[in-house]
Amino acid sequence: MKILMKGNEAICEAAIVAGCKAFFGYPITPQNEIPEYMSLNMVKAGGAFVQAESEIGAINMCYGASASGVRVMTSSSSPGIALKQEGMSYLAGANLPCVIVNVSRSGPGLGGILPAQGDYFQMTRGGGNGDYYTPVYAPFSVQEAIDLIFKAFDVADLYRTPVQMVADGMLGQMMEPCVIEPRAAINVDKSWATDGNSGKRPRNIVNSLNLSAEGLEQMNKERFARYQEIKKNETMVDNRVKDGDEIAIVAYGAPSRVAVNAVDELAARGIKAGLIRPITLWPYPYDVFQNLPSSVKNILVCELSMGQMLDDVKIGVAGRLPVHFYGRCGGAIFEPAEIADAAEKIVRGGA
Amino acid sequence: MSKIVYEKSRGLSETQLSYCPGCTHGIIHKLIAESLVELDLLERTIVISPVGCSVMAYDFFNCDGIQASHGRAPAVATGLKRTNPDKIVFTYQGDGDLAAIGTAEIVHAAHRGDNITVIFVNNAIYGMTGGQMAPTTLIDMKTSTSPLGRVEALTGKPLLVSELLSQIPSTTYIERVASHDVPHLNKAKRAVKKAFQYQAQGKGFSMVEILGTCPIGWNMTPTDAMGFVKDTMMPYFPLGVYKDEGGEA
Amino acid sequence: MVFTAKTAPLIVEYAAKHRLTFDENMCKGCDLCVWACPKNILKLDLERVNGKGYNPIVCMDIDACTACGICARICPDSVIKVERDIS
Structure with a gap:
């Protein structure tokens, strides 16, 4: 069934239908419809919503929720995404899935709230410290944003990586007819999740620390082998x-x-x-x-x-x-x- | 016939602790491990380790563990607990992590009244990085970034975290204890246990601040460091229950 | 650098009425048990080093031990097991 929806709200609804169980965010224009929508509808869907103390708080809440194996999302706009880089580097380093939506605005600094694409470097070159990348989706219509949200959650789970989606004030505020229907669920093993072992398995640890040079190099090489798979399978x-x-x-x-x-x-x-x-x-x-x-x-x-x-x-x-x-x-x-x-x-x- | 008076808790893993000789982190780990085992909570507990000396705490407890970025452990705990309300979630944080870089995260986890437990180890110094001044460093105490002693006129007075958090309306249980001798350890363990019990009962945010030592950072023997807690730290950081709205544990 | 006990466990037992068991290679020679023991029957063995290079604790007089457990409780590295005779 086709419905008429604002880009920002369609992104939220698609995330909920895609099985997202938690949203943590912080107010910043022009993405405010996302936390607003989630504050009601994520809770209605039985998930968790917290308006965090900061973007740093929000991304670290995502880190904690993702570590337990649930699908989780946060959103912000350009300067807020800059604040999230610490957490995104940790998510990448600890191999945790997460979807991060950037309804971008103009910069640098506080810049302005109008649409801009000055976050390209920040989004495509890692953005935080260390050797990592995140897949970045850039939809051009409300329907494509919906389709890519489903894809983003799947790719995040399949390759154990944070995934970003970039929209802007235009797409976020634009209303278009669209279809949001459940997709076939992918089957992903999350036996690594730190959700309390109940005495039934060895303890799990979510961590990006490795003080051995060879050990950390190996972790990075393993991640980059996954990046090769992403390049091969997910380029659009x-x-x-x-x-x-x-x-x-x-x-x-x-x-x-x-x-x-x-x-x-x-x-x-x-x-x-x-x-x-x-x-x-x-x-x-x-x-x-x-x-x-x-x-x-x-x-x-x-x-x-x-x-x-x-x-x-x-x-x-x-x-x-x-x-x-x-x-x-x-x-x-x-x-x-x-x-x-x-x-x-x-x-x-x-x- | 014999009875075991004390043996290593099964709440601790086989991994050798990475702490310096005589550091009280190891003693405090034991209190936590014993409490979780005695309350039968260990198997549904997740520890969130900070950045600092206890960065590898995830390796030392016999339960699932998450390593958090510097100061953010309470936010990580919030995300984990909100999606797993039936699990026991605790952060283990030092004074640099909790009282400096992580002040926003601890204050707002407390402000939201998140049903988590925070074990805050206050040893008045940054240990891991080599003994720099912390917000909790005492006046005139020499550290590697206050080589002539902490000067109040330039750096203020040491931050009183238990007093601060007990003023936040949504907190449930805040107590400051010490770890320098066995009678105080017994009290400390009772506090740790109560905090976990409250969490298991869904009573909200609890924090136990534990005065500990840093023999290397303080340039003292471990035994002299125990004396420093008693004689110098305790007068400025008074022990006691700052808030307890949990009722019967 | 991973902090694991690379050395094999070295279990040292002292038994009289009560029993003390030291997991010697876990000892870091911090002296806290020696300082805390109310009977003054523990000391660091300055003649030896353990697998980690620390002087390990030894018990000088197990007959005087009351199995109070104070040494074990103060030990940061869970080196000491204390068993009390209740027969």
Whole structure:
């Protein structure tokens, strides 16, 4: 059944349907609908809700709940996600699943509350201390956010890793028709959980400490072997580039909807453009840039930042094509015509 | 015919404690292990270890364990307890962990009245990192970051954690005990046991502050350190029940 | 560095009316039992080191032991087992 729902609330409802049993959060704009929705509906669903004393408190509550084997989620916005990095590093180090939703805003510092994509580095490069990554999902519609929440919980459990999802004020506040229905449950062994051994098994320990150099190196190598599996199995991209396209426009998240309109506008101007929309920001779909049609002569990266995903596109393109950038930041959002103008200038020369 | 007066508690694991010779952490671990066994709670208990000397406490108790980041053990305990209300959850924290970097987490776990037990070991110093000044370091006490002694004008007076937490309306049981001789250990064990009993009965937040030693950090023999607890720490950190709203345990 | 007792248990027993059993390799030679014993019958053996390199405790006069258990209770490393004769 289709229902009309706000992005932030749809994320919550999907999490509850996906079996999330606990939510710990802290107020920060523009994600406040998430803790508000959870304060009522998580409790109605028989789960735990705590409005924590801080984002640090919230992520550490997630750490405790996850250690006992339950599905758990937290959410925040950019500066709050920065505060959560300590806990996310611990979750990664202790191999604990958790879903973290970032309804991002503009920065740095307190910045502003309008949409921006300046958290790309923070989300895709570990973010906290030590050798780790977290899978990052970047939906562009309310329905895709719902689908990816189900996926995020599964991936977190399967690979024992924290998983992030990034939305922004646009997606969070946007209402769209959507479907939230239970999915087939995956079967995951959680015999590692510290939920009291009842005298029936050896004691379990959840821990990221290892004072032996060889021991810690081994733990990290084991984690990176799992990352290889994630790269192989979980990389997602929406590649709309067709034979004959002259330019590929790369954009992600809600701002990629502007790029979709820019592609249409470019067609009206007689320029064939195709969109590449990474759905996972880590692992990044580098391969898509190795198999572009030979008609593509230029790449244009469009972000609501000063250029962060740009680095990943350059890694993927590996010098084979010129990579251009058009971005806005501080909460300013590009219009389709701005992107089309930038692309037209590149294709017609003079860029 | 003989009767065992004392033997190692089965609440402790086989792992050798990592503490320095004569450190009271080991003694306090025994009180906890014995209490959990005597109350028949061990098998549904999860210990949350801090950052500091007792970082590896998860290895020393014969129950499940979680290692928390510095100061956050009470938040970890909240997350665990809210999703596992029938389990016994306790944090084991030192004064750097609880009274400095973790003040927000301890205050708000207390503020929410979370049904957990906090064992707070106050030895007036950062032991693990090499004997730096803690919020609980006594005035004029020399540490590696107060080499001339703690100066009140610059660093204030030592933080009184039991007094502080007992002012928080939602706390149930707060007591300060000491670990420097057997009579005080007996009292300390009664307090630890009561805290766990209250938790098992769903009575809410309990904390037992235990005055302990740091012979290495204090630059004393273990026996002199026991005397320091009695003669110097206890006058500033008065022992006693600061709050008990649990009724019959 | 993992803190496990790498040395094999070395169990030393003293028995008269009552019985003291020391898990000697767990001893860190901290002296607390010696200091706490009301009968002054324990001391560190300065002639020997245990598997960890500490001077272990020894009992000098087991006949004087009253099996009060104070040494065992104060020991941070659970080295001492105390058995009281009740026959």
